[in-house]
Amino acid sequence: MDLYEYQARELLQEAGIPTPEAIYARNVEEVVEALPSMGLPAVIKGQAKIGHRGQAGAVRLVRTVEEAKAAAEHILPMSIQGHEINGVLVAQAKDIRNEYYVSISVDRSTRSFCVLATSQGGTEVEQIAQEQPDAVKRLHISKLEDFDQAAALDMAAQIGFEDADVAQAGDILYRMWQCFTTNDATLVEINPLANVADEDGNLTLCALDAKVSLDGNAAFRHDGWQRFTDTRVADTLEARAQAAGMHYVHLDGQVGVIGNGAGLVMSSIDAVTFAGRAQGNGISAANFLDIGGGASAEAMCRSLETVLADPKVESVFINVYGGITSCEQVALGILQAIEELGVSKPLVVRFDGNAASEGLRILRESKLDTVHVAETMEQAATQAVSLAASVLHNTEETK
């Protein structure tokens, strides 16, 4: 789960990492209210869970109240690549001398934690890593070792924070690791970690921007991450399905997809999109929905309800390879959904594995003309796409 900058900043503050004075504001009035305590100039930073906010024009330096209002009015209604701006951070402007990049993340390859650092912060670290590989330091923290103050100082010296106080850099690294582990983060990134000058010209390091991602699997240790619930998106189809314990991802196509197991569902989505391309009608998958292992008829019924709540869905492809899951239960769930919800849209079902023949028999004996059975995954996807396309075609003609 990705956090907004203002939320990431809260976690850094809690870990004792220096950040500029800043106040989160949801509208222009709150921006104006925040200004006196920040002083001018200030920075107005649009909050969205996406990078390159500066380049998109969602970050502005303002020198007067009028400029601050204008900036807020410009930024608040923005959206960046589909990510709506959710408030702004009004932050003290700093006198920046150098910028560094430091992050801690999960490293799948070494199966430990990777510290990535460069003295050329403020820009895209991946790009620097490609252009000047030597400029980016890549170090590791092992879960088996105690990454204490001394280890952090040693690492800071290795990274080489030239022009900055290495002792302070070490302290910040140590605190970043504390922030990472106590919050069950998968990413803590400070970019830039800036060397800033105060009125007397003294230099100190300060986290001017941060990105934090939290491990959804660790929510049980953190009260379900309630403090970070995004109220703006809480009512979307996706949020509602996830709240009901379903693995559902909205994808914006016309064929609903339900299957058991994340891999098989991904594979089914591919099959639908490939079929849409082959048929040249541009039909694609409407969603990802994994009913998991050993799903009951009731769970199957609720899944269909969720998928069909998306008004764009014209047909549904149900793909089950019964391992622990019984295809018989899935078939009963399909019939239950048709009866309870009055499903009229065509369903294409492909069963294999555990109780597949029982499941298929139940569907055949129901004699429902909206339920189609296919032999293979590809055939089922092709049929689901054709059915969706013919519905859309007919709708066009009636218009």
Add this chain to the structure above:
Amino acid sequence: MSAFIEDNAPVIVQGMTGHQGMTHTLRMLKAGTNIVGGVNPRKAGTTVLFEGAHDGEDVHIPVYATCAEAKEATGAKASVVFVPPRFAKDAVVEAIEAGIELIVVITEGIPVNDSAYFVELALSRGVRIVGPNCPGLMTLGESEHARGVNLGIIPDGIVSRGPLGLVSKSGTLTYQMMAELSDIGFTACLGAGGDPIVGTMLREALQEFEQDDDTKAVIMIGEIGGKAEQEAAQWAHDHMTKPVVAYIAGFTAPEGKQMGHAGAIISGGKGTAQDKKEALEAVGIPVGKTPSEAARLMREVLAQLS
């Protein structure tokens, strides 16, 4: 001898007395796995009855307080873990400390900070972990007397012994691929798991299959996220004498969305199925865009071998 673990190896189940544990222990017993004990401190000293579990006969499995006790009493070589996420770290650490050689972690939803810890600990002790968030490991024994083991939730009866090895990041796609190639048969099928950090990576499974004399070719099932497929492919290119064929799921998956598995996410344009396909093909590994295409490619590869 099969890949990963000896035939007939004695096995304990952690979390056996829970609902999942009971269901799958019965299945594993019916598949012929030599299960010798369960672990639960609150039920230590009791036995659990599995009706008709072994060739129609009832089986009583003793419950021990700790892994160490179970290992002492039974000589267990492997453990299967069905313990819920919040207790999984302690359970796996206990198994490592007890000297269990192979630990298969089925549990889904373990925080990555926890799995990072027990995976590193296991690596430092020379213990193999499979998973977490995986369907387990199934080996197909050489004969009736040397029965393979079924550790986890992979359905029994889809395949019999043959020349293929299988390693996969996904559960149901494993079964799908086993079914597609059931006429050819397998030495072992290993579900590596869908989490960002796993005990046996695709590359390490290839290493094991390379060393196993009876495995002649390997089918590898990957998905979006990370670069385990590329790392495995590079290793295969540099060290492997046996052919590998791959399938990757998620060619049409969107950026930035976690597709069910904790590790299945394209972030910053990285970890796409297309990138993986190109990287694998560049080192000579054929990649199917659907499971059945991968199965067909495997048949072609096998035809060239013989």
